[in-house]
Amino acid sequence: SLLSEPTAALMARRVATIGPHSPLFYNTPLELVRGEGAWLTDAQGRTYLDGYNNVPHVGHANPVVADAVNRQLRTINLHTRYLNHMVVDYAEALLDTFNGELDRLFLVNSGSEANELALRIARQHTGNRGILVSDFSYHGNTSSLAELTTGLEVHEEFGSHVRAVRIPDATGMDAQSAMALRDRALAEVDAAIASLQEAGHGISASLLDPIFSTEGLLNVPSGYIEGLAQRVQAAGGLFIADEVQSGFGRLGNHMWGHQLYAIKPDLVTLGKPMGNGHPIGAVITTEALLDEFGGRNMYFNTFAGSPVSSAAGLAVLGEMRERQLMTHARATGEFIADAMREIAKSSPLIGAVRGQGLFFGYDIVRPEAPGQPHPVAAKQLIELMKDKGVLISRIGRDDNVLKMRPPMVIEREQAQLLVDRLAESVAEITSGLS
Numbered sequence: 001s002l003l004s005e006p007t008a009a010l011m012a013r014r015v016a017t018i019g020p021h022s023p024l025f026y027n028t029p030l031e032l033v034r035g036e037g038a039w040l041t042d043a044q045g046r047t048y049l050d051g052y053n054n055v056p057h058v059g060h061a062n063p064v065v066a067d068a069v070n071r072q073l074r075t076i077n078l079h080t081r082y083l084n085h086m087v088v089d090y091a092e093a094l095l096d097t098f099n100g101e102l103d104r105l106f107l108v109n110s111g112s113e114a115n116e117l118a119l120r121i122a123r124q125h126t127g128n129r130g131i132l133v134s135d136f137s138y139h140g141n142t143s144s145l146a147e148l149t150t151g152l153e154v155h156e157e158f159g160s161h162v163r164a165v166r167i168p169d170a171t172g173m174d175a176q177s178a179m180a181l182r183d184r185a186l187a188e189v190d191a192a193i194a195s196l197q198e199a200g201h202g203i204s205a206s207l208l209d210p211i212f213s214t215e216g217l218l219n220v221p222s223g224y225i226e227g228l229a230q231r232v233q234a235a236g237g238l239f240i241a242d243e244v245q246s247g248f249g250r251l252g253n254h255m256w257g258h259q260l261y262a263i264k265p266d267l268v269t270l271g272k273p274m275g276n277g278h279p280i281g282a283v284i285t286t287e288a289l290l291d292e293f294g295g296r297n298m299y300f301n302t303f304a305g306s307p308v309s310s311a312a313g314l315a316v317l318g319e320m321r322e323r324q325l326m327t328h329a330r331a332t333g334e335f336i337a338d339a340m341r342e343i344a345k346s347s348p349l350i351g352a353v354r355g356q357g358l359f360f361g362y363d364i365v366r367p368e369a370p371g372q373p374h375p376v377a378a379k380q381l382i383e384l385m386k387d388k389g390v391l392i393s394r395i396g397r398d399d400n401v402l403k404m405r406p407p408m409v410i411e412r413e414q415a416q417l418l419v420d421r422l423a424e425s426v427a428e429i430t431s432g433l434s
């Protein structure tokens, strides 16, 4: 479909200012003008179901968040060198959702800032520079994060102090093969740590997304994450859980992704859904690590932890509690996953069904060569879903895993719409193949 004239004009102005490099979804870009809950409306007045965005966690244009931000902006907004109760109220409410020793935090403005600060804390604590990451991952846009990016094209030299390991995916394996895969993958972790030590870097931290979203929502064999954390921490390094995508109850069964495993992260980094679109992030850590870093460094961040950011964050937590969104994510997530498993049975295009809570993936594979990724069909499905009024996207090293991650407030009827459109799209693309 062609761009309407006003949308084409907007596109031209965008290219003339922001440039042509900033990515846009879809063959024909969508101009979105309004949102409500899980609905979005484009410039032509057409509505779409948002099956993709996790930032509007408690819904697009959520009035409770909007009112809280508005009220605070009209009262006072400050940086953190003055006392204000909003900030402390939010810090307490957020820390209440963590267990054990994770009872201190730094507030920042984005996921990138959170990971950047976590790496700095780890480097100072250990006196080491080495970092362990997944070999297909993204953690942010700063210089030191670009040096460890493996999952997207960045023109920054890959750090000589970084080792990237393949995260094992045991999808479809029996228990015995999964354990063998785990052991091979943990041997790779041992080798990476040894290599950092031999190179004189030592290990300061591992930085991993607990559900491996960029990688395509991996099903890691049981014991792998525990084994990795044990190895990193035994070598003196810190375990950083990047919960920018996995956090805030999205997985349905846990508030935080690292709680899927029997591990104790030293640092947990947060962003995206935290302020429902208002920029806010955090590093959650222990008293010992906070005191060590804070005692040595003057850490100041003008916008971070402002009363307005805190009001947004508090409103998100309040909405989650009032509307029981984590429980809702589990129930609605199970409904969608069940339907997705049924649809998968109907088409040789679909391999594994991945994910949990309200975060799903579908492996799109070659019917004639099961297991082989089919990124072209994945792209066709995404475009067809858009034509049918549902927004989704894709992830994974082969760009063939459909990514579905709706706002947490998606209603049952909307979930039904999502799976109906998915079933139709899969059927159409499947029949087009033969």
Ligand code: PMP
Binding pocket: 110, 111, 112, 113, 115, 138, 139, 140, 141, 209, 242, 244, 245, 271, 272
């Ligand atoms: N970590 C993960 C896992 C992410 O997905 C992202 C953003 N895609 C980031 C960090 C960076 O967050 P931000 O864009 O807020 O800087």
